[in-house]
Amino acid sequence: MSLRPPAKRITDNHRRSVLSLLKDKTFRNLLSIVKTYKWYYIGAVGSQLLLTAAALFFADTSRRLFDLAPHVPRNTLSQIILMFVCIALSQLVLTFLNNWLRSALNESVVYEMRRSILNHLQRLPLSFHENNHSSNSVNVMNNELEIAKNFIVYDVQRLIALPISFVFVGIYLLSVHPLLGAIAIAIGPLQMVSNLVLKSKFQQAAELQNLVTRDVFFTIGETLHGIREVKANQMEDSVNARMAEIQKRGVAYNVLLTNISTIRSITKDLPGHAGYLTGIGIGAALMTSGDIGVGGLVAFITLLDKVAEPFTVLVDTINNLQRSVSGARRLFEVMDMAEEDTRAGTVLEAGAPAIRYENIGFHYTEGAETLRNLSFTIPAGKSLALVGPSGAGKSTIVKLLYRFYDPQQGRIQVNDRPLQTYAIHSIRERMALVSQDIYLFDGTVAANIEVGKPGASRDEIIRAAKLAQAYAFIELLPNGMDSEIGERGIKLSHGQKQRLSIARAILRDASLLILDEPTSALDVETEASFQRDLGEWASGCTKIIIAHRLSTIRDADYIVFLEHGEAVEFGTAEELLRMNGRFRSYWEKQGREIGEEQSVV
């Protein structure tokens, strides 16, 4: 297990100008999500504007009250009190409505985005997952989605509602007194300028802090996934040391971030305080000279925040916007990747298929050939064993049949038609895999077998378990078929897991069976009975067997002996043994090592 953190990725995207974002594809993608929820936005922006109207009404009523004080006619006083009650009630209702809409929007957007990202990730070619660490995909689903969501849920409605509020409140204050209005309006732009103080330092520190968070999750994920190796290799101390190093960086960046934020927040608040003091001073002077009443000054004080708020929030929103777009960029990079089209093409007809590899050449990376000029045929219903040293290309041959990758040279024919002409879905539907690398899902035994055929009846599941020699141990589990097997089947032995994988394949009722080291974890007795039963349940299937154990391939109709991606020998076991070539010496060497030579030759 490697505890190397994912490559650091410091982007400059968040430092781009706001105007350039308007042309940005990611930004437009975010807006298209906004369109889907337009009624929520209309409701949220509408309630936000009504709240501003209520604040204006409150300030104006207060102004009237203070202007009349202390000689307020009884009649007018009761009207004013009634108005205050109505305003307070409407503010309560509107705040509730606004919060409710925001929370509904929040959940809908997160749910929808997460669902569509997971759906998309599943449909990306296997090459994407083989070349990207899963923690990166999880990061996209969590952090980057969260950042993009903040923009969609909060920033968009602020960007619409706050400028409108600013105009109305500004006009009202100008009507109270032009000078007081001008002071209130000037605070906002000054705040925008003060926001520039230490801005890029703040963004750099925030980015470094994000990288620390990513490293923390990566290390936790790697440690817990590989907990057995961590314990067996006594890596606890090195994991602790790594976490300590990350935390040390985290603390340093956090302190830096807090210091910068504090300085920024002081400078950001300065124009507000200065405006308040100037306004009060000038207001008091205007009051003494009789230019405004007490009510005018009260309205100024009440609404000062409301007129400055749009700018304060706008500044934060612009900062968020740049971060959101840079976070969302990675998300949309993934979303823009082409999915596998698994439905296009013809349907593979039922029954065991005939398969032919014709001069196949394939590489994962340019210049490193994995398969070279590979040709062989498997007639319908026959079995072919792929034998050869580790890394010879056996699993790769199977990956090509699954269409996880396409060969760069040559072609694969299935029932005398190119593999590419069939719908991937229909090919994979006909295939079943018993693999040395079994993945069991967290859930019950029955649910894990059912993966082979979703919706299978309990009787079908039990039959498959019996054929896979799994039923005996399942019956001994505390809840039989309904026993939970733990994360990745951690509560089962390797042999038991392998038998569940066999049961899953049996249930699938496939016509093309891939047996990748199918019995490597089974004891000799169970393997012998697996081989016997295989003849029964898989008799009608075309089979590809990958095995190092000779007993597994003894009954194969054909054998391909591979070395460095080339088929060096092809024939039946008997023919290859008679050839006295590479296969025979491999066979004898293997036999010597595992004591099978006598039984084989």
Ligand SMILES: Nc1ncnc2c1ncn2[C@@H]1O[C@H](COP(=O)(O)OP(=O)(O)OP(=O)(O)O)[C@@H](O)[C@H]1O
């Ligand atoms: N996703 C991948 N990206 C790049 N190289 C890969 C990838 N998968 C396999 N390889 C390389 O391709 C070669 C063949 O690998 P493959 O898994 O097909 O061998 P194999 O014969 O099945 O080995 P084994 O018997 O050990 O399972 C190896 O050199 C391997 O490192």
